[in-house]
Amino acid sequence: MSLRSPLSRVLNHGAAHDGVSHWWIQRVSAVALAPLCLWLTASLLLLPTRNHAVVAHWIGLGLHPVLLVLMTLLATWHAWLGLQVVIEDYVPQSGPRIALQLLSTFTNALLATTGVYAVLRIALHGVA
Amino acid sequence: MAERPLSPHVTVYKWAYTMTLSILHRISGIALFGALIVMIVWLMAVARGPLSYAEAMSTLASAPFKCLIAIALLALCYHFFNGLRHLAWDIGLGFERAQARRSAVIVVIVTLLAFAICIYYLARSGVGAA
Numbered sequence: 195m196s197l198r199s200p201l202s203r204v205l206n207h208g209a210a211h212d213g214v215s216h217w218w219i220q221r222v223s224a225v226a227l228a229p230l231c232l233w234l235t236a237s238l239l240l241l242p243t244r245n246h247a248v249v250a251h252w253i254g255l256g257l258h259p260v261l262l263v264l265m266t267l268l269a270t271w272h273a274w275l276g277l278q279v280v281i282e283d284y285v286p287q288s289g290p291r292i293a294l295q296l297l298s299t300f301t302n303a304l305l306a307t308t309g310v311y312a313v314l315r316i317a318l319h320g321v322a
Numbered sequence: 323m324a325e326r327p328l329s330p331h332v333t334v335y336k337w338a339y340t341m342t343l344s345i346l347h348r349i350s351g352i353a354l355f356g357a358l359i360v361m362i363v364w365l366m367a368v369a370r371g372p373l374s375y376a377e378a379m380s381t382l383a384s385a386p387f388k389c390l391i392a393i394a395l396l397a398l399c400y401h402f403f404n405g406l407r408h409l410a411w412d413i414g415l416g417f418e419r420a421q422a423r424r425s426a427v428i429v430v431i432v433t434l435l436a437f438a439i440c441i442y443y444l445a446r447s448g449v450g451a452a
Contacts, residue, residue, distance in 0.1 A: 207326070221412055224405055231402060235395075239443035244379070246372040253368065266362070273355045280348055305362045312365040319369075 216275060223272040230265045250316050259317035266309035274302040343426050347404050350397035357394035392441065399436040403429045 196203065241248055253262060277298040285291040335341070360382075367378035381387060407425050410416050416425050 221409065224409060228402065228406065231398065235398065235440065239440060241447065243447055246368065246375040249375070250368055253365075269358055273351075273358060276348075276351045277355060280352065301359075305358060309362045309365055312362065312369040315369040316365075 216278075220272065220275045223268045223275075227265070227268050227272060230261060230268065233261070234265065250319070253313060254317040254319070259313050262313045263310050266313065267306055270302040270306040270309070273305075274298060277302075340422055340426050343404060343429065346400060347408070350401040350404075353393060353397035354401055356390075357397065360390070360394070391444070395440045395444070396433070396437050399433045399440065400429070403432050403436070 237252065238244075241252060253259065278295060281291060281294045281298065285294055364378055364382070367374040382391065407416070407429055410425070416422060
């Protein structure tokens with residue numbers, strides 16, 4: 195029998211109220227990523243050759259850099275949310291759990307910025 | 323803390339093959355995170371110019387990386403089709419046990435077909451055609 199009040203026992207142990215948006219963003223990013231993945235995979239596999247000139251030209255073509263930047267951001271966001279859930283489910287010790295969450299967060303942030311930078315650098319090559 | 327609900331209770335259920343698909347969705351998701359890292363490094367190599375690109379492509383053409391690319395494509399096909407299955411559940415479709423089992427079989431078949439098509443096109447022009 196605890197002497198703590200029911201209120202003090204539940205304070206700071208409840209929902210943080212961001213679960214619903216987490217769920218939605220994971221689904222919305224999935225819906226957006228499905229056609230983008232289909233497009234990118236088919237395009238890369240159907241390139242006649244994969245030398246530098248052909249690949250760089252394809253990346254810079256028309257709206258391709260826009261879609262690739264969008265895809266980079268969506269994929270890293272989706273990966274971040276997915277990895278977060280997996281880590282929460284399988285790593286019960288708070289130390290390793292926080293370390294892995296930080297690693298996932300920083301890696302995804304780095305991937306997102308590097309991906310966007312690379313796409314822009316290829317697309318703007320010769321322009322800037 | 324000890325009395326709080328725990329998740330997931332993986333050991334208390336009788337095994338059903340739909341559970342294998344469920345865990346494979348997570349495993350393929352983690353594999354795709356690895357593929358995403360390779361993709362971004364590859365993009366960066368394209369951005370740095372033909373020399374870096376040739377170096378990256380010769381690495382990717384090595385036997386272990388060819389295996390990893392094949393695994394990544396398999397993970398992509400699976401995560402894509404099983405993801406569509408999850409999205410169908412999210413809008414309330416296919417929850418019945420018979421439906422879920424049937425859609426599981428469909429996902430596996432379609433994944434293997436799509437994977438075969440990917441490998442065919444990948445092999446046609448070669449991974450490391452630099």
